[in-house]
Amino acid sequence: MRTLICVFYCLFLFAWNSNAQNSPDCRTAIPVCADQPIMGLADGAGDIDDFDPELIRQTGCLEKGSVSSANIENNTSWFVFRAGTGGQVGFDIEALPTGGNSNPTAEWDFAVYGPYEETGGQNFCTIIGDGLSEPIRCNYEVNNTNFTGVGVNPENGQEGAPFLIGSQNTYDEWLDVQPGEIYYILINNFNTNFDGNPEPYMLTFTGSSVQDNQNTALDCTLRDEFLGFDIDACENDPDITLSALSSPAGSDIASVEWTVDYENDGTVDATLAGSGPFGAELVVSSPNSGRYFATITTVSGTPPTVADVGGILITFYGVPILDSVDILDTNLAIDPDANNVEFIVAGNSDYEFSVNGGAFQDNPIFLNIPPGLNTVIINDKNGCGTTEPIEFLVVAYPKFFTPNADGINDLWNIKGIETLSNPVVFIFDRYGKLLKQLNSIGGWDGTFNGRPMPSTDYWFRFEYEEDDAGLLVAKTRKTHFTLKR
Numbered sequence: 001m002r003t004l005i006c007v008f009y010c011l012f013l014f015a016w017n018s019n020a021q022n023s024p025d026c027r028t029a030i031p032v033c034a035d036q037p038i039m040g041l042a043d044g045a046g047d048i049d050d051f052d053p054e055l056i057r058q059t060g061c062l063e064k065g066s067v068s069s070a071n072i073e074n075n076t077s078w079f080v081f082r083a084g085t086g087g088q089v090g091f092d093i094e095a096l097p098t099g100g101n102s103n104p105t106a107e108w109d110f111a112v113y114g115p116y117e118e119t120g121g122q123n124f125c126t127i128i129g130d131g132l133s134e135p136i137r138c139n140y141e142v143n144n145t146n147f148t149g150v151g152v153n154p155e156n157g158q159e160g161a162p163f164l165i166g167s168q169n170t171y172d173e174w175l176d177v178q179p180g181e182i183y184y185i186l187i188n189n190f191n192t193n194f195d196g197n198p199e200p201y202m203l204t205f206t207g208s209s210v211q212d213n214q215n216t217a218l219d220c221t222l223r224d225e226f227l228g229f230d231i232d233a234c235e236n237d238p239d240i241t242l243s244a245l246s247s248p249a250g251s252d253i254a255s256v257e258w259t260v261d262y263e264n265d266g267t268v269d270a271t272l273a274g275s276g277p278f279g280a281e282l283v284v285s286s287p288n289s290g291r292y293f294a295t296i297t298t299v300s301g302t303p304p305t306v307a308d309v310g311g312i313l314i315t316f317y318g319v320p321i322l323d324s325v326d327i328l329d330t331n332l333a334i335d336p337d338a339n340n341v342e343f344i345v346a347g348n349s350d351y352e353f354s355v356n357g358g359a360f361q362d363n364p365i366f367l368n369i370p371p372g373l374n375t376v377i378i379n380d381k382n383g384c385g386t387t388e389p390i391e392f393l394v395v396a397y398p399k400f401f402t403p404n405a406d407g408i409n410d411l412w413n414i415k416g417i418e419t420l421s422n423p424v425v426f427i428f429d430r431y432g433k434l435l436k437q438l439n440s441i442g443g444w445d446g447t448f449n450g451r452p453m454p455s456t457d458y459w460f461r462f463e464y465e466e467d468d469a470g471l472l473v474a475k476t477r478k479t480h481f482t483l484k485r
Contacts, residue, residue, distance in 0.1 A: 021246050022077050022198075026050045026125035027231045029078035029184055030246050033220035034089075034205035038079070042189055043198030045073035047238040049129075050186075056131040060138035061163045062111050062188060075189035075199055080228065082118070083177035084219035087209030090151025090160070090174050093187060095143070096200040107190040108148050108201055111135035112172075115181035123232045126382055128184060135186075137172040138163050150175060151206050174207060180219075223248060227294065227312040232349075234384035235286045235318040242312065244280040244294045252298045258282045262290040264313060286316045319385030320378040321346040325392045325472060328365065339369045339396050343376060350381040371396040371416040392472040393419055395462070400482040403446035411443030412481065420464035420473070428459045446483050455485045 021038060023030050024046030032038055051059055053071035062072050083089065093108045113128045113135050127133050137150050140163075145155045148170040152159050160171040175183070189199050209217040226247040233240060244256045256279045258272040269290070274282050284292065291311040323346040327339055343364040345351055352360040354377045355369065375389040394416060401412040417423040418440040425438040435453070436444045446453050459480045464473070 023243075023246075024073070024076045024078065026078045026128055026184065026186070027228075027233065028240065028242070029080040029125075029228055031222040031225055031228055032079050032081050032203075032205075032218070033223045034081075034210045034214045034218040035220060038203040040077050040187065040201045040203055041198045042075040042077045042187065042201070045071070045076055047240075049073065050076075050078075050125065051129050052131070056129070059131075059133075060111050060135035061140045061165070062109060062135075062138060062186075063140060073188065077187040079185045079187070079203070080222070081183055081185075081205075082219040082222045083115075083179055083181045083183070084216045085209050085213070086178045087176070087212070087217070088174045088207040089177050089209055089217065090149060090206040091185070092147055092149045092151070092154060092202075092204045092206060094202045094204070095146045096202055098197070098200050107143055109140045109188045109190060110138070110148065111186045111188070112137040112150065112175065112183055113186070114183035115177065116183075118180070118182055118229075123382055124182065124184060124229065126232065129383070137175065139170060139172055141168055141170050143170055144168065145170060147171075149206075177209070225310075225312075227292070230313040231315070232382045233286065233314065233316050234380075234382070235316050236384075237286060237316070239286075240284045240314060242282045242284060242292060242294070243276075244274075244296055245277070247294075247296060249296050249298055252300055253278045253280055254297045254299045254301075256280045256297075257295040259293045259295070260288075260290045261293075261311070262288070264289075264291045268293070284314055287318075289315045315348075317347065317349040317380055317382050317384040320349070320351055320380050320387055322376065322378060322387070322390050322392075322472065325376075325394075327394065327396070339371065339394050340365060340367045341369050341392075341394065342366075343378070345378060349384065352379050352381055353377070354379075369394055373419060390472065395420070395473060397460070397479075397481060400484050401446070402484045403452075404485060411445055412483075413438055413440075413443035414460075414462055417462065417464070419471075423462055423464040425460055425462045429453075430457065430459070446485075452485070453483060455483055457482050 021030055022041050024042070024044055025048055051072045056072065057063065059072055093110060095108055113133065116122065116124050139148055145153060147153050147155050150160055150172045151174050153171050158169065158171055160173040161167070161169045163172060187201070187203070205218065207217070226244065227242055231240060244253065256274050258274050259268045260270050260272060261267060262269045272282060274280060282292065291313045293311040323344045326342045326344065328342055343353055352362050353364055354360045355366050356374055360379060371394050373391055373393055375391055377387055377389050379386040396415045398409065398412060401409045403410050414425055417425070423440050426434060427436040427438070427444055428434055435448045438444060457480050461479060
């Protein structure tokens, strides 16, 4: 449950709302229920590209089309529902007359994505728009009736069937849903004029579970959470507009108070001014991450009803920033050139990593990184950017050496420090006494004042001047090695 509402449930809430609802972006998809038809009014493609038009030209059966200025998103509407009971669910999208036209010809297309699990902690819209996810229902056919959707066409009794190009079947097969599953519906009108004359339609849910009980077939409490699911956004994204107009209060809204908990620590930090009718809209700009709440006061003035107290969390992410590279303690004594490193990123997004041009992996720990210069690329899996290759230097050190004049491991020094400017290595015994000072040339032969030192552990530290490029140097967590005789 997400938003604090003061509402009065009047009969008119179950009638058509004279103010048609629309959200052209997935991240602000309108939560809906099956207990009443939804009046939609679509115009434009929204503030962000849910499907990058340069990279993603088709998602399922939806296509970019032959018009150069078109893409998958044309006069779009996004809705989300949560199944309340198991069973059969469908929907009708009916084109409505507009501008005196009694025979609407609007080309409504749709795609359904899911099912998703709310407890999975996933960013559903990122999954939908990644170019890899396919819709589970999709229709891009030319409409020869005023209806398209999932189930059975009420105009001519045409039953839904799997999508087939050129089949002229404007209906897809029923959805078989389970309680708690989440589904997103993209409604798309292939109308490229964007002339400010939005196209109206009506969305009505159908199916056996809806016929059994339209109040429980879809979980109506999701509609009480009218601000929708938490939003992950990028720092360079356009502003996000939160709207209370899609709340169950409908036209009974008298005013809306907006508050925010910037730290998401349970303490409200500020009261914000809304805009639009009744102050029912709030514009959230980057980088103002936080949990936002809406409190609605009704015209009818009835006692407040607490329907939701959790708010909506908006998090803005930036291009990944590599904070440090750590050499792990698992540096192998068997192979002193083998180094395991961990990348530490400043931020709390989901990242994947590629080292030296290799495959991306989610784990920030990489094994057997060679000494010397290496590169890493970090990608934000929320779609907020990918770094250029970042150079980092692994200055590895042998875990042991054997100064016995056999020509193998007779000298000890740090590997890779020749890349650094003016490096200096200090070697100490266990009591902190300085035994040797090295630079990038040569090494320690295990003696102090000409006398062999005993077999034991020794410690070191090294210093260097960072070059003009600010080269990132992997840091060691333990700085000791063993002399063996």
